[in-house]
Amino acid sequence: MPTTLEPLAWTLLAVIGLLVGSFLNVVIHRLPRHESIVFPGSHCPLCGHELRPWDNIPVLSWLSLRGRCRYCQGAISGRYPLVEIVAALLAILAAWVIGWHGQLLPALILLWALLALTLIDLETYLLPDRITKSGMVLGLLINASAFLTQDFALTRPLDALLGLVLGYGLLRGLAEIYLRLSGREGMGHGDFKLLGMIGAWLGWQDMFLALFLAALSGGLVAIVFLASGKGRDYAIPFGPYLALGAATMLLWPQVVIEQFLHLAAP
Ligand SMILES: [Zn+2]
CATH class of the missing domain: 1.20.120 (Four Helix Bundle (Hemerythrin (Met), subunit A))
Structure with missing residues (x-):
């Protein structure tokens, strides 16, 4: 790929990794409980309150709310942003090792x-x-x-x-x-x-x-x-x-x- 596009590609890959990590959090939480991973939409694991899109931005929402639910103030596990970060890091590692192939x-x-x-x-x-x-x-x-x-x-x-x-x-x-x-x-x-x-x-x-x-x-x-x-x-x-x-x-x-x-x- 042209070198001018490289920084864009890495950034895009990191963002996709964070979003996939956010989805993986849903999968990790719901699959063992035999819940649908599509419906209902994201909700607080503690109070069940439906999350708005801005409550659900990978890593940033957790940081800006200081690891608490906006609605019930309950503590949200640091595992959520961590999984998002690991998913993004894995993506970057894979692209670095395998290349844009x-x-x-x-x-x-x-x-x-x-x-x-x-x-x-x-x-x-x-x-x-x-x-x-x-x-x-x-x-x-x-x-x-x-x-x-x-x-x-x-x-x-x-x-x-x-x-x-x-x-x-x-x-x-x-x-x-x-x-x-x-x-x-x-x-x-x-x-x-x-x-x-x-x-x-x-x-x-x-x-x-x-x-x-x-x-x-x-x-x-x-x-x-x-x-x-x-x-x-x-x-x-x-x-x-x-x-x-x-x-x-x-x-x-x-x-x-x-x-x-x-x-x-x-
Ligand atoms: Zn809550």
Whole structure:
């Protein structure tokens, strides 16, 4: 793009990121409660008062009202502006790493979906089907676009299909074995669907590496938890680690693959 347009493009992307973050707040709040994400319009999570457009400007409304509802004066969690800022930063990071390329579009959608899933899982230990299952279909469709144009696909269509099947099947199988051996549920069904979704977007190769990164980072955190004397039955959701692994494979696949090869054959 012409360099004179670059600052405009970055600003626009940041604003879109903030607006998407505002929408993600609605998704994170309503999906686990099985509420519609469209109706009714935005309302205060405390008093239910309908919000006017000027109450709903990302970050700025929260700052100008000092984190309180205009109508009931109740404290509005700082998570709302934070999610908006993170959504915008993710967009800028993706554009910086990927460049102004057609693949930026699916990358943004995936990163924002992973952000919503992470926060929902941390709060409710659920990964809603409405995101993971729709994500599987959308990932397959985006990669199937490779039959028409190479501009948007993140991987080859067959690798995406294999990623979906292997990702879902592998975790399901592992969970089955764990259940037989320990008599406990190790992972939720949402985790299988999320890994299947990751496979549908990134292909089976990167899906495996994302799972490896998730197990590595999740294992490290679990060791810290155990060492610090927190109960061993303390449930840590696996979804955020899968999301982290997937985001890493989306943005820096070469770095991970090089490190992985280095580990395998030093
Ligand atoms: Zn209120």
